[in-house]
Amino acid sequence: MGANKERNGNNAEELEKLQGGTSAASSGGLTGLLVLSVSAAVFGSFQFGFQTSVINAPQAVIESFYNATNVERTGSPMARNTLTILWSVTVSIFAIGGMFGGVMGGWWSDYFGRKKGMLLTNIVIVIAALLMGFSKLAKSYEMLIIGRVIVGFGCGLFSGLTPTYLVEVAPNNLRGAIGTVHQLGVTIGILLSQVFGIEEILGTENGWQFLVAIPIVPAILQLIMLPFCPESPRYLLISKDDETAATEALVRLRNTHDVKSDIEEMKNEQLAEASEAKMGFVAFIKSPTLRLPLIICIVMHLSQQLSGINNVFYYSTGLFESMGIALRTAKYISLCVGGIMVTMTIVSIPLMDKAGRRTLHLTGLAGMLTFSILFTVFFSTKQYVDWFKYISITCALIFVVFFAVGPGSIPWMLAQELFSQGPRPVAVSIGVVINWLANFVVGLSFPPLQAGLKTFSFVPFSVITLLCFIFLFIYLPETKNKTIEEISAGFKKRKGYTDSIDNIITEGNGTHSSTTLDTKPTTSRDVKKEDYTQL
Numbered sequence: 455m456g457a458n459k460e461r462n463g464n465n466a467e468e469l470e471k472l473q474g475g476t477s478a479a480s481s482g483g484l485t486g487l488l489v490l491s492v493s494a495a496v497f498g499s500f501q502f503g504f505q506t507s508v509i510n511a512p513q514a515v516i517e518s519f520y521n522a523t524n525v526e527r528t529g530s531p532m533a534r535n536t537l538t539i540l541w542s543v544t545v546s547i548f549a550i551g552g553m554f555g556g557v558m559g560g561w562w563s564d565y566f567g568r569k570k571g572m573l574l575t576n577i578v579i580v581i582a583a584l585l586m587g588f589s590k591l592a593k594s595y596e597m598l599i600i601g602r603v604i605v606g607f608g609c610g611l612f613s614g615l616t617p618t619y620l621v622e623v624a625p626n627n628l629r630g631a632i633g634t635v636h637q638l639g640v641t642i643g644i645l646l647s648q649v650f651g652i653e654e655i656l657g658t659e660n661g662w663q664f665l666v667a668i669p670i671v672p673a674i675l676q677l678i679m680l681p682f683c684p685e686s687p688r689y690l691l692i693s694k695d696d697e698t699a700a701t702e703a704l705v706r707l708r709n710t711h712d713v714k715s716d717i718e719e720m721k722n723e724q725l726a727e728a729s730e731a732k733m734g735f736v737a738f739i740k741s742p743t744l745r746l747p748l749i750i751c752i753v754m755h756l757s758q759q760l761s762g763i764n765n766v767f768y769y770s771t772g773l774f775e776s777m778g779i780a781l782r783t784a785k786y787i788s789l790c791v792g793g794i795m796v797t798m799t800i801v802s803i804p805l806m807d808k809a810g811r812r813t814l815h816l817t818g819l820a821g822m823l824t825f826s827i828l829f830t831v832f833f834s835t836k837q838y839v840d841w842f843k844y845i846s847i848t849c850a851l852i853f854v855v856f857f858a859v860g861p862g863s864i865p866w867m868l869a870q871e872l873f874s875q876g877p878r879p880v881a882v883s884i885g886v887v888i889n890w891l892a893n894f895v896v897g898l899s900f901p902p903l904q905a906g907l908k909t910f911s912f913v914p915f916s917v918i919t920l921l922c923f924i925f926l927f928i929y930l931p932e933t934k935n936k937t938i939e940e941i942s943a944g945f946k947k948r949k950g951y952t953d954s955i956d957n958i959i960t961e962g963n964g965t966h967s968s969t970t971l972d973t974k975p976t977t978s979r980d981v982k983k984e985d986y987t988q989l
Contacts, residue, residue, distance in 0.1 A: 506643070
């Protein structure tokens, strides 16, 4: 660090020259290099989405491979219960790998950097794709399952690395829109996995092994494109203390020398971080200032994964088939799910910095809650009125529309906005782990839940969505058009109310009373009531 400071001191004139332009207007717009950097990074998001849904459509042919392999080994086919359990493991173990990737994500991102971290993650993806692609040739379903774990690990790394890089290279006025591109990459991955998974393309007995090996292609493309992109300027200045490199990266990204405001913003965050002790995991958890934003971050991820959306991604074909829809038709309806996700995510990109994160997320949750209830009502009564099954399908598709509006993308970017550079890697890792853990629970539990509750299998998810909506309606701040430092400072201003907030959290009180808002802060800092409520 000392060496970097000396280097920055020796290059003061160079920095002044780099930052000495006058074109302020251009510093916040899209440039060619920014588009290239976002495009290259989003291949990591694509991997996440592709793997989420890739084994949905070809389930029957892969299960046949499991059976045929077992017949060769033992002379008899698998018992139906054994096959069901093995398939649930194949689906959900992807999330186990994702959890480990999430745990490693913060360290990986800080040690290797955002750019190099993504480059190295592609090696993990290629190894996994080769294992899965050669599993049929080797007559080993264990290779497919191990490949799912490894590719999950890679996607867990990407689910922290990609949103972080996107938010850190984006100018403040485009942060929400560019942050949403992560979810766009996820949805494109989901759609293409469903398209390639139909019987006419690769969803066949002789094609599925090529389907699961497709991730090699985007991995190679990212390996080619990323070297032409700069490292995150925020990482270079705040984490590596290299102002010269950060300035050069910003000048390239913004296509202007007028980057003083960006550098000053990062320096302010660096000073704020330097004034605090280096925070480990335990200290982070115990910090009163960070407790509320951490809980908000966790609930945001739970509201995404425990809403029931992965039931649609993982089991949509079987779900629609259980409504009395022919298998072939059910697969094409599943394609509609992917198409809706891509379309609505594109629609949400310009809305993200206009309507705001809070508005879009709460609107999405409210819509999902409404249509999950309507889905259950019509699904459970379809035996009385045959055409109710079509209304049930419509409700499921509208449910996906509301998910794509906000809950699909916002939780991934929120940790980047609620926390400053110091605690951010830990916060991102915790959020990613919670997301993947919930993903695993849903993937493993839905088949037995569907068998037990039958047409009421969405009820538990509707209840969880309602609880998340209530909590976030009370506590979720709006981050639109605010710098990361302003958002972090807003939570620090609440420090005077720590005792009251702790009591609310521990006693389960769901509302703010006027007494709490008007209570004199216990610190020497004067906190205005409007500072609290505007968050």
